[in-house]
Amino acid sequence: xxxxVQNDPDDPEFLIAPEQWHAAAADEPQHEVSFGATAExxxxxxxxxxxxxxxxxxxRRLRPLAAPHLRLVFVNAAGVDGLAPFxxxxxxxxxxxxxxxxxxxxGEYVAMAALMLAARLPDLLAAQRAQRWHRLxxxxxxxxxxxxxxxxxxxxxxxxQLRALGVCVTGVNTRGTPHPEFDAVVPVAALDAxxxxxxxxxxxxxxxxxTLGMIDRRRLALLPAGAGxxxxxxxxxxxxxxxxxxxxxxxxxxxxxxxxxxEPLPTGDRLWTTRNxxxxxxxxxxxxxxxxxRSLGVLFANLRAWRAxxxxxxxxxxxxxx
Amino acid sequence: xxxxVQNDPDDPEFLIAPEQWHAAAADEPQHEVSFGATAExxxxxxxxxxxxxxxxxxxRRLRPLAAPHLRLVFVNAAGVDGLAPFxxxxxxxxxxxxxxxxxxxxGEYVAMAALMLAARLPDLLAAQRAQRWHRLxxxxxxxxxxxxxxxxxxxxxxxxQLRALGVCVTGVNTRGTPHPEFDAVVPVAALDAxxxxxxxxxxxxxxxxxTLGMIDRRRLALLPAGAGxxxxxxxxxxxxxxxxxxxxxxxxxxxxxxxxxxEPLPTGDRLWTTRNxxxxxxxxxxxxxxxxxRSLGVLFANLRAWRAxxxxxxxxxxxxxx
Numbered sequence: 001x002x003x004x005v006q007n008d009p010d011d012p013e014f015l016i017a018p019e020q021w022h023a024a025a026a027d028e029p030q031h032e033v034s035f036g037a038t039a040e041x042x043x044x045x046x047x048x049x050x051x052x053x054x055x056x057x058x059x060r061r062l063r064p065l066a067a068p069h070l071r072l073v074f075v076n077a078a079g080v081d082g083l084a085p086f087x088x089x090x091x092x093x094x095x096x097x098x099x100x101x102x103x104x105x106x107g108e109y110v111a112m113a114a115l116m117l118a119a120r121l122p123d124l125l126a127a128q129r130a131q132r133w134h135r136l137x138x139x140x141x142x143x144x145x146x147x148x149x150x151x152x153x154x155x156x157x158x159x160x161q162l163r164a165l166g167v168c169v170t171g172v173n174t175r176g177t178p179h180p181e182f183d184a185v186v187p188v189a190a191l192d193a194x195x196x197x198x199x200x201x202x203x204x205x206x207x208x209x210x211t212l213g214m215i216d217r218r219r220l221a222l223l224p225a226g227a228g229x230x231x232x233x234x235x236x237x238x239x240x241x242x243x244x245x246x247x248x249x250x251x252x253x254x255x256x257x258x259x260x261x262x263e264p265l266p267t268g269d270r271l272w273t274t275r276n277x278x279x280x281x282x283x284x285x286x287x288x289x290x291x292x293x294r295s296l297g298v299l300f301a302n303l304r305a306w307r308a309x310x311x312x313x314x315x316x317x318x319x320x321x322x
Numbered sequence: 323x324x325x326x327v328q329n330d331p332d333d334p335e336f337l338i339a340p341e342q343w344h345a346a347a348a349d350e351p352q353h354e355v356s357f358g359a360t361a362e363x364x365x366x367x368x369x370x371x372x373x374x375x376x377x378x379x380x381x382r383r384l385r386p387l388a389a390p391h392l393r394l395v396f397v398n399a400a401g402v403d404g405l406a407p408f409x410x411x412x413x414x415x416x417x418x419x420x421x422x423x424x425x426x427x428x429g430e431y432v433a434m435a436a437l438m439l440a441a442r443l444p445d446l447l448a449a450q451r452a453q454r455w456h457r458l459x460x461x462x463x464x465x466x467x468x469x470x471x472x473x474x475x476x477x478x479x480x481x482x483q484l485r486a487l488g489v490c491v492t493g494v495n496t497r498g499t500p501h502p503e504f505d506a507v508v509p510v511a512a513l514d515a516x517x518x519x520x521x522x523x524x525x526x527x528x529x530x531x532x533t534l535g536m537i538d539r540r541r542l543a544l545l546p547a548g549a550g551x552x553x554x555x556x557x558x559x560x561x562x563x564x565x566x567x568x569x570x571x572x573x574x575x576x577x578x579x580x581x582x583x584x585e586p587l588p589t590g591d592r593l594w595t596t597r598n599x600x601x602x603x604x605x606x607x608x609x610x611x612x613x614x615x616r617s618l619g620v621l622f623a624n625l626r627a628w629r630a631x632x633x634x635x636x637x638x639x640x641x642x643x644x
Contacts, residue, residue, distance in 0.1 A: 121434070125447065133603045
């Protein structure tokens with residue numbers, strides 16, 4: 001197949017280098033592959049490319065996507081909200097994401113955040129900054145209840161780690177479809193009933209028109225006193241101002257946030273300094289040692305399915321947005 | 323048996339209240355129990371007491387311990403270094419600690435610290451204080467190597483949680499006695515060979531003349547670049563000045579410390595502010611919801627063994643110091 005990999009020169013972290021491609025493609029049939037980073041690089045490939053590969057930032061710059069033989073676009077990211085709306089995708093061209101790449105790192109981040117919030121580490125860090133020996137003994141995390149919004153790669157990896165720590169985990173997805181990594185899964189319609197018993201709320205779902213602003217002020221207020229919030233999905237899932245208000249009012253115990261409405265989070269943003277907020281710069285799910293290798297593994301699994309005439313597991317439904 | 327519980331009025335956290343005693347003692351034969359906090363309280367019990375129970379701070383105040391019928395002293399703590407040397411213990415009186423009380427909480431603390439250090443959270447927290455979006459993607463913790471000094475209740479609980487996270491854990495104890503929670507156990511004599519491949523060093527052993535200053539400047543320097551250090555044992559196990567030097571020189575990646583040479587850690591101490599040190603105030607192993615109940619469960623298990631003429635599992639050997 002004629003493949004073109006378009007990298008983002010401003011983001012070397014998600015770059016796919018020729019040697020990485022060839023190492024991961026060892027069991028693949030011979031493809032004709034080109035690599036580029038500029039508009040001119042893509043122009044040279046445009047008339048022949050069948051499979052286009054790249055991170056969202058690079059693909060965004062290629063729109064409108066006029067490539068007469070294009071059949072597949074593989075986005076080197078799990079969240080494709082940055083490419084929506086999908087009207088730039090030529091009719092009949094299949095869009096794939098790299099869902100499945102992020103689980104191991106995401107699970108560890110969720111476990112870390114859950115342990116930190118249960119141990120009231122944000123309060124202890126504030127005491128440390130004041131050089132104050134402030135004993136705040138806390139019960140174990142084991143035995144508490146967590147609600148995880150999203151039962152995909154990220155949410156299920158988080159649930160697996162939380163359950164290994166003895167946490168009782170209820171997942172939330174559109175229809176309440178069961179998933180083996182969760183103690184229970186409920187539909188979004190049951191979310192309001194779930195929140196009052198969730199000591200921990202983890203957001204790990206895609207951003208779509210249906211999830212935009214889902215965790216609003218009213219729902220945050222339904223969480224029990226002292227609850228913790230973790231966001232590894234997208235910033236716009238959550239009302240950040242309401243979160244800050246509830247943290248300042250000491251209704252919520254703390255928050256560990258990796259994703260934000262605007263990224264990079266602007267200097268002066270209230271989230272940087274709000275009591276008991278831990279800010280990390282959108283890295284909760286990215287393992288630099290394995291990212292490209294795992295991602296290309298996902299791509300090649302999809303190509304094998306495609307060649308065999310089977311359903312591709314990473315098909316993005318532009319109407320759903322994930 | 324005639325029991326006296328001497329509480330520490332300055333430390334209500336480890337207080338054993340009459341209702342807690344009676345709830346935990348439901349299956350015990352009837353004991354005659356008194357509770358006190360002052361010297362006068364103890365004086366009233368002194369001539370009859372057979373089993374004395376209390377935290378180290380309270381017991382320390384009763385020395386010299388002149389009680390003609392005393393047979394057993396149960397220290398409501400795992401580390402008894404604060405009561406050493408043990409020349410105050412009348413000949414023939416058995417000393418017990420509450421080893422076995424702290425595991426669940428200690429294991430969670432070690433997991434939290436390991437995940438934080440692997441994710442370079444100390445660096446990320448510094449970036450947050452500067453409101454700086456500083457991406458530092460890190461590989462997963464799974465697959466790394468940890469060295470855990472001490473294979474008792476704390477060390478084995480830490481090892482269990484680390485192994486559940488996919489970490490390869492080598493324990494260190496006096497003779498290299500194997501333990502099922504560890505991938506391997508080596509004797510202290512092999513420690514220097516172990517340190518260069520330990521991305522994480524966890525101190526979870528008692529403070530004794532043999533372990534005092536065990537992790538000195540030379541041994542800290544044997545750790546690989548970027549390694550993390552966790553201390554849930556005792557402050558004096560470690561050369562804190564050398565640790566700070568190696569963190570400032572960016573040889574070590576970070577440290578999560580719960581115990582200190584002097585506690586409370588004095589205002590102005592270098593550890594409060596050294597780059598990438600997380601200070602918590604000696605609470606890594608204490609779950610306030612379960613502490614007294616678990617501790618009394620340990621005591622009663624020892625009393626059952628004693629009545630049955632079996633070895634008591636929590637016997638402290640004053641010569642070893644644990």
